[in-house]
Amino acid sequence: MKPAGRIGVKEIAKMTNVSIATVDRVLHNRPGVSPATEKKIRAVIRKYNYQPNILARTLATRKTLKLAALIPAVSKETTYWQAPLDGIDEAENEIRQFGIAVEKYFFDLNDAQSFVRQARKILRNKADGVLLAPHFANDAETFSRQLADKQIPFVYINSDVPGQENLSYIGPHLYQSGYLGGQLADFIGGEKSTCLVVNISRIPDSYYYLLKKEEGFRAYFEGRNKVKILKTDIQKTDYPSIKKELTALLNTHKIDLIFVTNSRVFYVARFLEERGMEHIRLIGFDMIDRNIRHLEEGTIDFLISQKPREQAYRGILALYNKLIKGADVEKQCFMPIDIITKENYRFYTN
Amino acid sequence: MKPAGRIGVKEIAKMTNVSIATVDRVLHNRPGVSPATEKKIRAVIRKYNYQPNILARTLATRKTLKLAALIPAVSKETTYWQAPLDGIDEAENEIRQFGIAVEKYFFDLNDAQSFVRQARKILRNKADGVLLAPHFANDAETFSRQLADKQIPFVYINSDVPGQENLSYIGPHLYQSGYLGGQLADFIGGEKSTCLVVNISRIPDSYYYLLKKEEGFRAYFEGRNKVKILKTDIQKTDYPSIKKELTALLNTHKIDLIFVTNSRVFYVARFLEERGMEHIRLIGFDMIDRNIRHLEEGTIDFLISQKPREQAYRGILALYNKLIKGADVEKQCFMPIDIITKENYRFYTN
DNA sequence: CTGAAAGCGCTTACAG
DNA sequence: CTGAAAGCGCTTACAG
Structure with missing residues (x-):
């Protein structure tokens, strides 16, 4: 399981003469470790390029994360937003076993107030991360600032609002x-x-x-x-x-x-x-x-x-990677600009 | 972690008055369980729609799987095969933590014998699953039959050879x-x-x-x-x-x-x-x-x-899903037929 | 045919 | 500031 040559918390503990609890503390930057032992431990971590086993971590962390997705509802006017919705579901299916749940909130493309209402609801229900289509730039900005204040990471899809603290923008150029x-x-x-x-x-x-x-x-x-x-x-x-x-x-x-x-x-x-x-x-x-x-x-x-399904799919995964793995995420992610004709649309994947 | 309302082996064991070892036996169709208790256990599994926790399973199963990939070498004549190679690496990075290793074997596009030699090497080194580009149809057929005999699943990418027992074909139409x-x-x-x-x-x-x-x-x-x-x-x-x-x-x-x-x-x-x-x-x-x-x-x-990188990426994941999760895999998977011009190639993802 | 126990690599109270 | 122990949901010898 542990790929040959890789070390775990147990090995680190042994090499530094501490318990695995202490190793865990520095791994997560938790307080309560003397500078000296912290230094020792960090040295070993770096030397052996320790990589945590995400499986074991997820299994041990009972915590389940709650993400919120705020996108336009599918309407008679356009079914465009069905694709991002599918992307969200697909991503959720893949990461559900890692203890992630995604709650979906829909707003009306022709009603900015519905966006505001749903945004409030998300804030009330709490979420560990938010995916949103910032369709109404002003209201999205307000919401974004609130999220940033609470240190909740958020990702834009489909359209960008410059100058915000969004973790990432995933969408068209x-x-x-x-x-x-x-x-x-x-x-x-x-x-x-x-x-x-x-x-x-x-x-x-x-x-x-x-x-x-x-x-x-x-x-x-x-x-x-x-x-x-x-x-x-x-x-x-x-x-x-x-x-x-x-x-x-x-x-x-x-x-x-x-x-x-x-x-x-x-x-x-x-x-x-x-x-x-x-x-x-x-x-x-x-x-x-x-x-x-x-x-x-x-x-x-x-x-x-521009791959509307994939935009949402990637957005959810970006939040997951950030939240669970602490991974870095590209601030701007432009989707491919696909050309669809009568002769290739049947093979197209959103 | 265990999504609310979901049961685990422990619960099944309790409900059927057996030990979790016995539950595990029927979960994996291993022998040594009396028909009566097996029936009881299967009933509960079905009733509660038990879904194994893949995380825990992978963590507990020390076994690490070895996949082999057999593709043409990048040559001066064409760098096309760099992309599938990248796809393999990308997939490997994602599933390495699940105990999967991928060994790469290269053959010369202009030398059928090199294909045969590498195929033999794979057989000798053993592998739990094989990804291959069946460029030389006849030799690929021979190799495919050998793999099928040994019950080793294999996936074709880039070109298909009809009538074989490949798990899947992933490539162009x-x-x-x-x-x-x-x-x-x-x-x-x-x-x-x-x-x-x-x-x-x-x-x-x-x-x-x-x-x-x-x-x-x-x-x-x-x-x-x-x-x-x-x-x-x-x-x-x-x-x-x-x-x-x-x-x-x-x-x-x-x-x-x-x-x-x-x-x-x-x-x-x-x-x-x-x-x-x-x-x-x-x-x-x-x-x-x-x-x-x-x-x-x-x-x-x-x-x-036709997304050469993704063909290989998906091929590796298909083997993983089959081998680890026992998931079904589509026998034919045609890739999108992408149109590239001067104005969109910069955003294209292989 | 069956079960008790140890272990996978982590995290989390709890005690000191 | 630190450690021993239990536990996440599974699998795997081992003993009977």
């Missing part, structure tokens, strides 16, 4: 995903084409994030004046509103390609289908069911996806 | 990756273009695998007679030979796009650069350094990659 969108548009657009960038969002919720992607998209074409870029911000997230906006635009402009900066691309696909304008190329984000349908039918050419 | 190649070619090729499929391999080693990809590529264009497809099999893997072949072809045909069915696409890229024919679109496989350089420079448009 927005700018670069937009840049990639530009490249894909370039691949499939002809010479001298006109692109339309569509941001669908109730301002100001996640509008900022969409702008980052638009910025990247535009940056790709900078200095290659082959493409003309139009844009529209649609601030309602229901189909009729979107239809109205697009109708107006397409009546007055000849568009070759549309780049939708989030998962709501299926609305645009539906619109193009209804109008018989499938020749317009379409690129969007996220592999939700409704988008896949249009990928299948050929209305959507590319989806860009 | 060749046909579909070729099909995706077709779609990408379609995206970036103009109307009415001519494609050249290039298979670079010493026949018959891995030629069969390349043909599968070609087949998929061709299938994509079936019934859309916009594209003319040429092909060439280059049976030498050195640059001068490849150059000669390509020179002859490009002198006599007008080619718009080249699809190279393996990682040797960098040779073709180099050729196009030397001839100043970078306008020819180029699609190939695998994210090895030399290919990335050409992706950067724009000579290669797309690389298709």
